[in-house]
Amino acid sequence: MPQNADNVLDHFNLFRQPEYKEMFENKQKNFEAKHPADKIEEIREWTKTKEYQEKNFAREALTVNPAKACQPLGAVFAAVGFESTIPFVHGSQGCVAYYRAHLSRHFKEPTSCVSSSMTEDAAVFGGLNNMIDGLANTYNMYKPKMIAVSTTCMAEVIGDDLNAFIKTSKEKGSVPQNTTFPSPTPRPFVGSHITGYDNVIKGVLEHFWDGKAGTVDKLERTPNNRSTSSAVSMATRSATFARSSASSA
Ligand code: SF4
Numbered sequence: 001m002p003q004n005a006d007n008v009l010d011h012f013n014l015f016r017q018p019e020y021k022e023m024f025e026n027k028q029k030n031f032e033a034k035h036p037a038d039k040i041e042e043i044r045e046w047t048k049t050k051e052y053q054e055k056n057f058a059r060e061a062l063t064v065n066p067a068k069a070c071q072p073l074g075a076v077f078a079a080v081g082f083e084s085t086i087p088f089v090h091g092s093q094g095c096v097a098y099y100r101a102h103l104s105r106h107f108k109e110p111t112s113c114v115s116s117s118m119t120e121d122a123a124v125f126g127g128l129n130n131m132i133d134g135l136a137n138t139y140n141m142y143k144p145k146m147i148a149v150s151t152t153c154m155a156e157v158i159g160d161d162l163n164a165f166i167k168t169s170k171e172k173g174s175v176p177q178n179t180t181f182p183s184p185t186p187r188p189f190v191g192s193h194i195t196g197y198d199n200v201i202k203g204v205l206e207h208f209w210d211g212k213a214g215t216v217d218k219l220e221r222t223p224n225n226r227s228t229s230s231a232v233s234m235a236t237r238s239a240t241f242a243r244s245s246a247s248s249a
Pocket residue numbers: 070071072095098151152153154188
């Protein structure tokens with residue numbers, strides 16, 4: 001198997017190894033009754049048509065997947081979509097077990113996620129040591145380029161300062177100074193997993209666009225009545241962001 005203790009691959013690289021590709025193909029063929037690729041493409045195109053839009057909006061008695069979960073679940077889901085990125089949840093391990101189980105059951109695939117495993121003593125004295133040790137383990141195991149930190153209710157209740165904890169962890173050598181940390185995603189009490197997903201995407205975009213990554217200057221917006229030069233400038237920034245994300249994330 002490509003995964004072993006000396007060379008731990010993250011999900012992005014691991015699931016592209018030949019063994020996993022073959023396993024996914026067998027799973028689709030033998031257990032999922034998957035439709036042919038051309039049929040899937042045909043339906044995908046149909047969902048962009050006016051006919052589909054009208055049918056969609058005409059629904060009255062059907063609610064699709066109304067279940068809602070807390071912000072960190074969405075944060076984990078968004079983070080695993082970036083290459084060489086590991087979601088790190090600061091808080092209790094039970095919450096993280098729930099996110100992993102939920103995503104694994106839905107996608108029928110393993111989900112990588114790290115917990116700082118706070119327990120009673122951390123709930124009383126603060127979770128700084130958990131984060132220092134947790135980030136060190138994360139880096140040694142996965143060698144990520146980007147770590148997306150979110151919190152569970154436990155860390156929020158005691159008011160752990162994530163930005164300060166990340167800074168201290170870097171100073172203590174848990175991770176290299178150049179490891180990318182987009183803005184942490186706290187507040188599991190409000191919103192839902194959708195809010196958490198959006199916050200991680202916003203945090204990543206802000207990290208690279210606002211110059212925090214050190215790859216571009218901070219984006220300065222000046223009102224100019226949407227002139228052509230503004231549009232060109234924005235397009236240039238988009239291209240720069242795409243390049244820096246590809247190389248840094
Ligand atoms: S305790 Fe809070 S963070 Fe943990 S699963 Fe429940 S709502 Fe989410």
